[in-house]
Amino acid sequence: GQSLEQPSEVTAVEGAIVQINCTYQTSGFYGLSWYQQHDGGAPTFLSYNALDGLEETGRFSSFLSRSDSYGYLLLQELQMKDSASYFCAVSEDSNYQLIWGAGTKLIIKP
Amino acid sequence: DVKVTQSSRYLVKRTGEKVFLECVQDMDHENMFWYRQDPGLGLRLIYFSYDVKMKEKGDIPEGYSVSREKKERFSLILESASTNQTSMYLCASSSGTGSLRGYQETQYFGPGTRLLVL
Numbered sequence: 516g517q518s519l520e521q522p523s524e525v526t527a528v529e530g531a532i533v534q535i536n537c538t539y540q541t542s543g544f545y546g547l548s549w550y551q552q553h554d555g556g557a558p559t560f561l562s563y564n565a566l567d568g569l570e571e572t573g574r575f576s577s578f579l580s581r582s583d584s585y586g587y588l589l590l591q592e593l594q595m596k597d598s599a600s601y602f603c604a605v606s607e608d609s610n611y612q613l614i615w616g617a618g619t620k621l622i623i624k625p
Numbered sequence: 626d627v628k629v630t631q632s633s634r635y636l637v638k639r640t641g642e643k644v645f646l647e648c649v650q651d652m653d654h655e656n657m658f659w660y661r662q663d664p665g666l667g668l669r670l671i672y673f674s675y676d677v678k679m680k681e682k683g684d685i686p687e688g689y690s691v692s693r694e695k696k697e698r699f700s701l702i703l704e705s706a707s708t709n710q711t712s713m714y715l716c717a718s719s720s721g722t723g724s725l726r727g728y729q730e731t732q733y734f735g736p737g738t739r740l741l742v743l
Contacts, residue, residue, distance in 0.1 A: 611730055612658075612670060617666060
């Protein structure tokens with residue numbers, strides 16, 4: 516079957532660094548995406564990795580290891596506004612669908 | 626900016642009612658999606674459309690149908706609403722031209738419709 520696993524909740528302190536992991540088991544793999552969703556809001560795209568390595572976008576970075584079926588989202592210099600749920604999602608084949616993880620709720624303490 | 630709108634933010638319906646959820650996107654996107662989101666379960670795909678009048682079942686199509694008569698509009702229909710369909714419903718669209726990037730495409734979401742079936 517296909518599955519994505521990520522922690523249900525992570526807590527961190529304002530100004531710190533936090534890593535949210537995602538492991539996947541899918542029949543096919545084109546790439547791994549990350550989305551952010553604030554409470555009551557819609558998911559918004561953060562990043563995408565198709566190849567192994569680190570992609571950096573400002574305070575956020577995303578990493579992929581295809582051989583380990585593993586990726587993570589790294590958030591630096593945490594701000595209170597980063598409190599949200601973060602979803603990893605796999606592009607499994609060519610039909611543009613995404614397979615979604617259950618989401619990680621990031622709680623940031625002052 | 627891509628804009629995806631949904632007809633209602635909140636909706637209360639009774640068991641057995643027929644429910645229509647409308648979604649409109651303004652970026653000429655080929656692909657449109659309907660998801661439901663429940664706590665601890667993430668986003669589950671109900672139906673997907675890659676062209677006008679085309680549709681594909683997602684992971685949980687039972688109890689739902691869809692309609693895409695125009696490119697910009699994708700409707701989700703609950704033929705006979707049941708209490709287990711109480712959920713947040715999210716519509717999304719993507720361009721459908723991302724094959725050069727390995728079929729990765731950003732999905733743009735509407736604000737969601739929170740449906741309560743009594």
